[in-house]
Amino acid sequence: MSTLDDGEFEGDEDFTLTVATTIGGQTLNATGDATITEAQAIQSITGTTVEEGETLSFTVTLTNAPSTPTTFNIDLSGTALAGEDYGALTFSDGVTYDSVNKTITVPKDITSFTVTTPAIDNVFKEDKESVVLEIGNVSGTGFIVDEANPDAIIVTMTGDTEVTEGRDASYAVTLDVTDGQKAPPGSIITLTYTFSGGATEEDIIKTTQATVGADGKTFTFTVRADDDVLAEVGENYTVKVNDIKINGDTVYENLDTSAASVTTEIKDETGNNPVGPLRDINSDANKTFPNIKVNGAAVTDDPEKNVVGYEVGITLFASDPDGEGVTYSLLESANGLFKVDPGTGKVTLARKLTPSDLNNGETAFVKIKGQAKSEDGTTSEAEFNITISKDDWWLEYISPLIIDLNGDGVQTLNINEGVAFDIDADGKKEKVGWASAGDALLAIDLNGDGIINDGSELFGEASPKPEEVKDGFQALSFYDENQDGVFDANDSAYDDIIVWQDKNSDGISQADEMIGLAEAGVVSIDLTPEQSSHFNNGNFVGLQSTWTDENGDTHAIDDVWLQVDDSVDTNSIDLSSAASVSGTDEADRFILNAEQTSTQVTVNDFTVGEDHIDLSELLEEDQISSLLLEGDEDQVTVSIDVDGDEQADHEIVLDGVSLSELTEDGSVINTLFDSETTALITSDDANVVIDTASVLVEIEKELEA
CATH class of the missing domain: 2.60.40.60 (Cadherins)
Known part of the structure; x- marks a missing residue:
């Protein structure tokens, strides 16, 4: 009988041979035991001793070089833990490792090879840990020891620096650790005490240890100051972290406790300790x-x-x-x-x-x-x-952009200065905070009527855009065509932007108050503002940026949330009901009723720039062919021709109003039409021709079919 070399080291193997034969009708059995011996393939395994962070190695020596690739069982044991104390195995000389079946295959003609694994560097104190490598039926042991100069875990302590007799002083100890470095559950800190100023151990009830909290890095404890009857001054004790242990063993290799102590003064309970802080x-x-x-x-x-x-x-x-x-x-x-x-x-x-x-x-x-x-x-x-908060109280805030023109930063007027303007573009003027006379609002004449009608033509939250805008810089960014964060002559709307300096602070745009960006010296505007948080005369400055002039100097441009009081209602007065009417102290809207075929009325106490003539019904019913203003310094007559016969069907006399006051300051449209009516006569569908220079407004609107 011959044996086979299966290429796998199995040690000595025993077997039993049984032979049966029949002689003269009688069966005879014979048995015998035999052993297949296999020479010791692994002669020795020798391990090294290394510090954490170094590489642990084993030298494996074979008795004879195998003539064919040979497979051996492999196993690891010892006090060190795989994955925590050491990493993956690496083999030299072409030896391959099957981690699933826990075997290695040694190529033919190999007499020795090495096995290495990294010793993982951690912060825990573990002294000397063993790693036992067994191949075939031979084993060798390597050791991992703590590093000689380990990194320190920083420990800090905070707590009361004074405690009155009979009361507790509280302390907290914190470890500066990562998740993988937290103290194990059940860890305790041990504490030591020193005394000065005449204090002794009898003056306190010491806490000698405290258990780690659920977060694995915080310990809290208290110390009670003994209440005695002695008058003592200047007694102090210092409590310091000594060590951190679990089951009597030190947890960490190295602790930095230089900041892990607090000195506390013991105060007599005399009744004169100060109250506070409030x-x-x-x-x-x-x-x-x-x-x-x-x-x-x-x-x-x-x-x-x-x-x-x-x-x-x-x-x-x-x-x-x-x-x-x-x-x-x-x-x-x-x-x-x-x-x-x-x-x-x-x-x-x-x-x-x-x-x-x-x-x-x-x-x-x-x-x-x-x-x-x-x-x-x-x-x-x-x-x-x-x-x-006026925002929550009786006032609202609406945001337009205001630019600094005189070099003193953006300045505003308080709402109590009396400026009225339709800031939210709802067709009604509101009492508002405003830009100072030395600064200007950034605007755009969207309907081309030569005036800034309301907040929709400023840059703020009332700006009409495809998306809702939250501030003035967002509104202006809509015109930043190349999206470079700067608004300048490279953007096609540059020549359309108006710098409106309301010099008389009346909330009415006038020709000599409005110029283009180039004329104002505004070369570019930075559209990437910084947040701000201050008030200027009751108006909230929320965002701040800069504009640059032709010399390269920068000036302020702010997004200002102006105060708004929309509780100021416009008083409505019917012009068709009497021959004479009078205005009130409030803003007045004098309404001409379209059902009235002719009107002759005198309006007293009419305030230019605040009161309005409302011709909405006449416009909507196509009852205005032309409109003419005539007058002098004391009185103005508004004549309205309904049917085109060049005869006035309605005459409205504004007593005490100067014609030059209406024409010179550009207030014709604002006076004769409120913002709602102006929108009607300046729409494309109305076919309206407005000539404010000649004080003639011609209505060419065709009758609807």
């Missing part, structure tokens, strides 16, 4: 205003909120170290607008909020100053901001 326990409930966050709380004109006793969101609090009672008061109450509950510290409205509380519109928030006073007389004071 703070707002609701400080995270701040009011957020567009593009600005002001520290404090906000109050609004909500009927349920703008009432005496409404809690504005600030609660004063200060603790007294001696445990004595604390009362609260306001040293500054914003002119009596606010009050505080002496016991709870809650700040409430002392009276109903009014516009005068805005400090004449100069600011959008006010300050109060609170005081906490303990029973022993010690006090603590602090200031707090309370936002009075």
Whole structure:
């Protein structure tokens, strides 16, 4: 019988041979045991000892070089853990590794080869760990030891620097670690104490250890100061992190505890420790205003909120170290607008909020100053901001672009200056904050009527665009054709943009107030603004950028959220009902009724630039053929020809109004037509010819079929 070489090392193999034969009708059996021996293929395996971060290697020596590729079983064991303490195996000399079946195949004619694996560098203290490599029936051991100069885990401690006898001082210890470096659950810190200033271990009840929190990197503990009857001054103790352990073993190779200590002074319980500091326990409930966050709380004109006793969101609090009672008061109450509950510290409205509380519109928030006073007389004071948000109160804000022309930055007028303009393009003028006379609004005459009718012809949120725009820079960016973030002569709309400097601050665009960008010296406008968060005369400056002149100098251009009060209603007066009517103190709209075939009326107290003649019904019913203005410095007559016979069917006399006042300042259209009517007569469908120079408005609108 011969044996076969299967190319796989299997050690010695035993087998039993049984032979059966029949002689004379009788069966005879014979058995025998035999062993197939296989010479020891692996002579030795020798491992090295390395530090973490180095490469662990094993030298494998074979007894004889195999004549054919030979397969061996391979196994790893020891105290070190694969994947945590060492990495993947690498083999030399063409040896291949089947990690699934845990075998290697050694090529023929190989007498030795090496096996290597990286020793993983971690921060944990593990002393000497073994890696046992077994090939065939031979094994060898290598060792991984902690590195000689390991990286340190930084440990910090924060805590109370003072504690009154009979009370607890609180401390927190934090490890600066990554997720893979967190302390294992159950880890504890050990603490040591030193004393100075006459303090001893008897003055405190020590905490000697604390368990790690669920985050694996934070430990918290307290130390109680013993309450004795002795008068002691200057006693101190210092608590310091000593080590971090688990099951009695040190967790980390190296700890940097240079910042892991706090020195605490023990104060006698004498009743004279100061109260404080005073703070707002609701400080995270701040009011957020567009593009600005002001520290404090906000109050609004909500009927349920703008009432005496409404809690504005600030609660004063200060603790007294001696445990004595604390009362609260306001040293500054914003002119009596606010009050505080002496016991709870809650700040409430002392009276109903009014516009005068805005400090004449100069600011959008006010300050109060609170005081906490303990029973022993010690006090603590602090200031707090309370936002009075006009956005939420009685005013709105609408944003146009304003450019600085005189070099003092963008300046604005407060809403109380009396400027009226249809800023939101709703067909009605509103009382608004405005650009100062030294600066200018950026505009575009969309309908070509020679005037800026309303906010749709400014650059802001009222600009008509395919998409809703949120600010003036977004509105102007619509015309940035090459999308380079700069608006200049390379963009075709450059010559269409108007710099409107409202020199007399009347909210009415006049010919001598409007020039082009080139004439104004504006070479380019940067369309990538920076956020801002301040108020200018009650108007909110939300975005700021610059424009560049022909000398390369830069100047300010801001997106300003102007104050708007649309509660100013226009008074409507029917011109067809009487021979004489009078205007009011409010903005007036004098309406000519189309059902009236003829009208002769005198209008008293007509204010140019504020009041309007409303001819909407006549226009809509095609009842205007021509319109003529005649007059002198004391009176103007508006004559309306309905049927084209060159005879006036309606005559409206504006008493006390100068014809030159209407013609010289370009107010003809604004006076005779409100923005709603102007839109009708200047539309393409109306076929209207307007000649403001000759003070003649000819209506050529064809009758509808």
